[in-house]
Amino acid sequence: xxxxxxxxxxxxxxxxxxxxxxxxxxxxxxxxxxxxxxxxxxxxxxxxxxxxxxxxxxxxxxxxxxxxxxxxxxxxxxxxxxxxxxxxxxxxxxxxxxxxxxxxxxxxxxxxxxxxxxxxxxxxxxxxxxxxxxxxxxxxxxxxxxxxxxxxxxxxxxxxxxxxxxxxxxxxxxxxxxxxxxxxxxxxxxxxxxxxxxxxxxxxxxxxxxxxxxxxxxxxxxxxxxxxxxxxxxxxxxxxxxxxxxxxxxxxxxxxxxxxxxxxxxxxxxxxxxxxxxxxxxxxxxxxxxxxxxxxxxxxxxxxxxxxxxxxxxxxxxxxxxxxxxxxxxxxxxxxxxxxxxxxxxxxxxxxxxxxxxxxxxxxxxxxxxxxxxxxxxxxxxxxxxxxxxxxxxxxxxxxxxxxxxxxxxxx
Amino acid sequence: xxxxxxxxxxxxxxxxxxxxxxxxxxxxxxxxxxxxxxxxxxxxxxxxxxxxxxxxxxxxxxxxxxxxxxxxxxxxxxxxxxxxxxxxxxxxxxxxxxxxxxxxxxxxxxxxxxxxxxxxxxxxxxxxxxxxxxxxxxxxxxxxxxxxxxxxxxxxxxxxxxxxxxxxxxxxxxxxxxxxxxxxxxxxxxxxxxxxxxxxxxxxxxxxxxxxxxxxxxxxxxxxxxxxxxxxxxxxxxxxxxxxxxxxxxxxxxxxxxxxxxxxxxxxxxxxxxxxxxxxxxxxxxxxxxxxxxxxxxx
Numbered sequence: 081x082x083x084x085x086x087x088x089x090x091x092x093x094x095x096x097x098x099x100x101x102x103x104x105x106x107x108x109x110x111x112x113x114x115x116x117x118x119x120x121x122x123x124x125x126x127x128x129x130x131x132x133x134x135x136x137x138x139x140x141x142x143x144x145x146x147x148x149x150x151x152x153x154x155x156x157x158x159x160x161x162x163x164x165x166x167x168x169x170x171x172x173x174x175x176x177x178x179x180x181x182x183x184x185x186x187x188x189x190x191x192x193x194x195x196x197x198x199x200x201x202x203x204x205x206x207x208x209x210x211x212x213x214x215x216x217x218x219x220x221x222x223x224x225x226x227x228x229x230x231x232x233x234x235x236x237x238x239x240x241x242x243x244x245x246x247x248x249x250x251x252x253x254x255x256x257x258x259x260x261x262x263x264x265x266x267x268x269x270x271x272x273x274x275x276x277x278x279x280x281x282x283x284x285x286x287x288x289x290x291x292x293x294x295x296x297x298x299x300x301x302x303x304x305x306x307x308x309x310x311x312x313x314x315x316x317x318x319x320x321x322x323x324x325x326x327x328x329x330x331x332x333x334x335x336x337x338x339x340x341x342x343x344x345x346x347x348x349x350x351x352x353x354x355x356x357x358x359x360x361x362x363x364x365x366x367x368x369x370x371x372x373x374x375x376x377x378x379x380x381x382x383x384x385x386x387x388x389x390x391x392x393x394x395x396x397x398x399x400x401x402x403x404x405x406x407x408x409x410x411x412x413x414x415x416x417x418x419x420x421x422x423x424x425x426x427x428x429x430x431x432x433x434x435x436x437x438x439x440x441x442x443x444x445x446x447x448x449x450x451x452x453x454x455x456x457x458x459x460x461x462x463x464x465x466x467x468x469x470x471x472x473x474x475x476x477x478x479x480x481x482x483x484x485x486x487x488x489x490x491x492x
Numbered sequence: 493x494x495x496x497x498x499x500x501x502x503x504x505x506x507x508x509x510x511x512x513x514x515x516x517x518x519x520x521x522x523x524x525x526x527x528x529x530x531x532x533x534x535x536x537x538x539x540x541x542x543x544x545x546x547x548x549x550x551x552x553x554x555x556x557x558x559x560x561x562x563x564x565x566x567x568x569x570x571x572x573x574x575x576x577x578x579x580x581x582x583x584x585x586x587x588x589x590x591x592x593x594x595x596x597x598x599x600x601x602x603x604x605x606x607x608x609x610x611x612x613x614x615x616x617x618x619x620x621x622x623x624x625x626x627x628x629x630x631x632x633x634x635x636x637x638x639x640x641x642x643x644x645x646x647x648x649x650x651x652x653x654x655x656x657x658x659x660x661x662x663x664x665x666x667x668x669x670x671x672x673x674x675x676x677x678x679x680x681x682x683x684x685x686x687x688x689x690x691x692x693x694x695x696x697x698x699x700x701x702x703x704x705x706x707x708x709x710x711x712x713x714x715x716x717x718x719x720x721x722x723x724x725x726x727x728x729x730x731x732x733x734x735x736x737x738x739x740x741x742x743x744x745x746x747x748x749x750x751x752x753x754x755x756x757x758x759x760x761x762x763x764x765x766x767x768x769x770x771x772x773x774x775x776x777x778x779x780x781x782x783x784x785x786x787x788x789x790x791x
Contacts, residue, residue, distance in 0.1 A: 150753055153538040180539040267648055267737055324625045326737040327648025336626065457755045462559065468738035472650055483559070490557045 105137045106394055108383075109151065109162035112142045117353050121411035128410070129401050136394065149173075155388075156182050163389035164398060169206035169216060169380040170453025172460055177384065178210040184385040185213030189396040198403060202447050203380050203420040216382030217399045220415040222348045223378040224275060224450075225368045225440055227355070232260050232343040241367040245283050248370050252320040255343050263316065264342035266333035267326035267471065270464035271452050275346045275377075276321075277313050277467045278451050282371040284308040287446070294454040296492055301485035310470055310477035317471040326472055348378070349416035352433040366436050368444075376444035379453045381415075417441070462487040525769075531762035538756045550763035561764065564735075564742040567654055568723065568768075571661075571743060575722030579662050580714045583669025584707075588699075590670070591677045601674070605667035612664065616731025619660035623647050623732075647733050650740035657732050657741060664728070665721065669714050676710030677703070709786075716779045723772050744768040 106129075113119055126138040141162070143151060148167075155161030156177070167174040177183055186207075190196050195217060196204065203218035226248075228241075233251070236258035242248035252262035266272045282290050285305035292298035293306055300306045322342040325333065337345045338359050345351075346369065355361050369377060383402065385395045401407055408421040413430065417437030426434055452460045466483050469475035475483070532550055534543040554561045590601050607615065622629040623646035631643040646656040680703050688698045726745040729735060735742040735750060742750070744764055752761025 146754065149756075153756060156539045157541075176537075177539065180537075182539065268734065270736070324645030324648050327623070327625050327645040327653075332624065332626070341626075458757060461750070461755055465559065465739050468736065472648075472737055474650065474738065487559065490553075 103135055103137055104391065104394065105139060106164070106391070106398055107139045107141065107162045108164045108166070108398070109141045109143070109148065109155075110166040111148050111381075112144050115350065115353055115414070116357075117411075117414040118350075121414035124411060125398075125402055125407065128407055129398055132401070133394075133397070138398070152177065155386075156180065159388065161388055162386055163391070163395045165384050165386060166219070166381060167216075167384065168453055169209075169218070169382045170449055171210065172455055172457040173453060174216060174382055174384060175206065175210040176456070178215040181211075182384075182387055183211075183215040184387050184389065184392055184395075185211075186215060186217060186385060186396070186399075187213045189217075189399070190214050193396070193400045195400075195403060198405075198422065199420050200418065200422055202376070202378070202441070202444070205447060206380055206382065216384045217403060218380050218420045219383050219399075219402055220381040221378060221418060221420055222350055222380070222416045223376045223418070223437065223441060223444070224346060224348045225366050225377070225437075226344050227337075227347050227351060227364055227366050228344045229337070229340060230363050230365050232258075232340060236260055236343070241365065242370055245370050245372060249315075252316070256320060261322035261342040262320040263344045263346065264322045264333040264337045265325050265346070266328045266330040267468060268329045270468060271450065272330040272333065273317075273325070273471055274451050274464060274467055276316060277309065277463075278448075279346070279369040279371055279377055280309040280312045280316075281306070282373055282375065282377070282448055283369075284312060287373050287375060287448075290448065294448075294451065296455075296459070296488050299485055300488065301482045303481070306481045306484070307477050310480040313467065314470055314473075314477055318473070321471075326468065349418065349434075349437045352417065352431055352437065353413065355433070356431060361431060361433060364433065366433060366440070368440055373448075374443070374445035375448045376440065376446070377450070378447055379449050458491055459488060528762045528765050528769075531758050532766045534759050534762075536758045538758055546759065550759045554760055554763050554767070558760070560739045560742050560747055563739060564744050564747040564764075565767075567741060568725075568743045568745075568771075570654065571658065571725055572719055572722040574658055575661070575665075575725075576715050576718050578658075579665045580669045580673075580711070580718055582662065582666045583714070584673050586666065586670040587673030587677055588703075591674060601670075604670055607664045608667040608671075610664065612727035613731045615660060615664045616728050619657075619663075620647065620732050623656055648737050650737050653733055653737060654741045657728060660732065661725065661728055665718070669718065672710055672714050672717075673707065676707045679710075680706040712779075712782075716775070719775055720772065723768065723775075744771075 110122060113122070122140055122142070126140060129138050130136060152161075152165060152167070165177075167177065169175065174183075186195075190207075199218055200221065203221035207214045207216060207218070232255065236251070236255045238251045238254055242251050255262045263276070265276065281293060285293060285303070289298060289303060289305055293300060293303060298306075322333075322336060328336075334345065334347075334351075334354070336342060338355075352361070355364060371377075383399055385392055385399070389395045403421055405421055405423045408419045408424040412419055412424055412426060413434060417426065417434040418441045426438060451463050455463060463484065466475065466480045469483075470477065470480045531543070533545060533547060535546045535549075536543040586604055590597055590604070594600070625631055625643065625645045625648065628646070630646065631640075634640055634643045644652055647653050684702050684706070685698055688702050693701065724745055725743055726749065729741060729743055729746045730749075733741045735746050739747075745768060748761045748764035748768060750761075751764060752758050755761075
């Protein structure tokens with residue numbers, strides 16, 4: 081009797097072990113997301129993929145930004161690591177890994193699954209930017225624009241959304257006269273204040289010169305529009321940003337905006353969910369920062385298949401599922417107003433701000449990316465420092481431009 | 493038999509006990525140290541399989557072109573000077589106070605020592621909130637007292653951010669100095685104090701001519717440990733300002749980390765680390781030699 085029981089137990093154990101041995105793991109390394117909707121969307125992707133691939137375990141490893149970048153570096157020097165990794169698509173971020181040969185060329189999968197036709201054009205801007213072939217599948221394209229408090233605009237006597245940069249400055253002056261700070265930014269996270277500098281460069285330089293400056297082909301010291309942009313930055317920092325702002329972060333800045341301490345905030349389309357979760361969303365509006373060009377300010381996040389992925393076909397199937405119309409419809413709005421999938425539309429009962437975002441996306445004639453996406457990491461660090469020095473009144477505009485030029489010249 | 497002899501010899505026993513620890517120490521401390529020195533002469537982004545030998549280029553860069561290196565060196569020097577003055581001084585005063593027969597003395601000692609055992613990153617988070625320029629404790633207190641005009645952007649103003657951080661550092665580290673001084677005060681012979689008192693010495697004179705000389709070994713230890721601890725200051729900077737605003741609170745340890753782990757220029761980051769290592773050794777080696785000489789003199 082005991083022998084029979086032992087035999088059955090052994091056979092059952094062997095069956096279980098062989099089952100486990102056949103199960104395949106797919107590891108995805110991702111950034112941490114704070115919004116419940118985004119976390120739920122990632123969790124839903126695991127459920128959806130495992131449903132169609134019962135013998136696959138999908139493991140999402142989520143980390144903070146710095147930890148994620150460090151983990152990728154460590155993984156790049158070893159034989160282990162993720163099958164799929166998530167990263168911003170700019171030069172100093174995802175682009176660096178593409179150039180280092182850590183991203184699989186996805187051309188065969190773009191053809192096999194028809195991703196090029198499925199995905200929106202702006203979201204694919206970086207796919208072929210950094211190496212031969214196609215690298216990364218966009219899963220998110222985010223735009224950034226000005227959110228404003230309609231009540232505060234009305235209180236300051238501003239009747240309509242500014243259409244030009246001069247109108248925006250005039251609105252800022254009116255707000256100040258009414259005792260209201262125009263913008264709120266958080267200076268401890270350098271990239272928040274940087275957004276203002278980015279859009280000012282687009283405003284003063286226009287498309288070609290701005291692109292030339294960000295690609296480090298133009299000389300910051302001798303390009304008058306660069307000095308002009310720093311001059312404008314100083315104008316805003318001196319009087320039209322809720323002060324003090326260098327000692328607070330973006331979350332505190334948003335809290336102050338909700339508390340009506342400032343009228344405007346330069347934020348991304350992902351902010352709509354956060355506003356809706358925090359306050360009465362009906363009193364807010366959005367308009368693109370009036371740069372005078374028709375380009376939309378924004379950035380993309382891609383999913384890359386690592387060259388060290390054990391099963392690239394399986395990883396590609398995951399990317400295909402994630403960008404599919406069915407799954408994107410399921411998570412629409414989670415990562416912003418616009419899905420990367422062309423066929424996915426917002427539902428009729430979507431939030432008004434989401435609908436306004438769609439209009440902004442539709443009207444955009446192109447895109448320009450955040451400075452920290454455009455520059456390599458060392459230049460980004462210096463760009464942050466120069467902007468902060470200027471905003472803290474420790475550097476004048478010409479010195480700021482000269483400092484950028486000097487750093488680029490000595491490092492490139 | 494061989495086995496038996498091996499364990500019977502005191503030298504062999506010592507070797508057997510030391511070798512595993514030495515192996516671990518070599519792997520996790522000595523080798524990384526050597527590797528950092530090698531890396532400081534190379535160019536490596538953490539991704540590339542090859543490390544390119546660039547000679548003194550990284551050192552040339554950090555000394556001549558790096559816009560932050562000299563700021564971080566200056567801040568490290570300021571921080572170190574402040575660290576060898578204020579935490580030991582406050583610690584000494586607390587130790588003298590808590591060496592008296594007071595009600596609740598043991599509890600007070602524990603309370604003052606408590607911040608030492610809190611993780612520095614937690615201390616940084618706590619103080620960052622207290623320093624919030626809009627809703628923080630200090631701004632609120634000043635505002636409630638009608639002194640709102642004294643409120644500052646404690647961590648956002650480059651003129652005061654370093655010192656605001658230092659206050660948090662003192663709060664955390666003063667307990668450490670206090671405990672060492674308390675231990676030192678236990679060693680001051682009461683007979684000497686009694687004799688001085690009989691000779692008519694005032695309280696200050698007793699402190700100046702009896703207690704303080706007796707505390708001199710403790711003072712040396714506290715100063716050296718404070719110096720080493722201040723040179724390594726990293727987590728409190730990382731947690732409170734991240735080196736900002738505009739890199740104005742950067743310090744060598746933090747800048748080495750930023751270059752290596754955020755900009756991913758391991759060569760330059762390692763060069764900064766080596767500079768920090770040299771400065772630390774320049775302080776520690778004389779101390780160790782002095783300490784050895786003193787021990788031999790006692791023997």
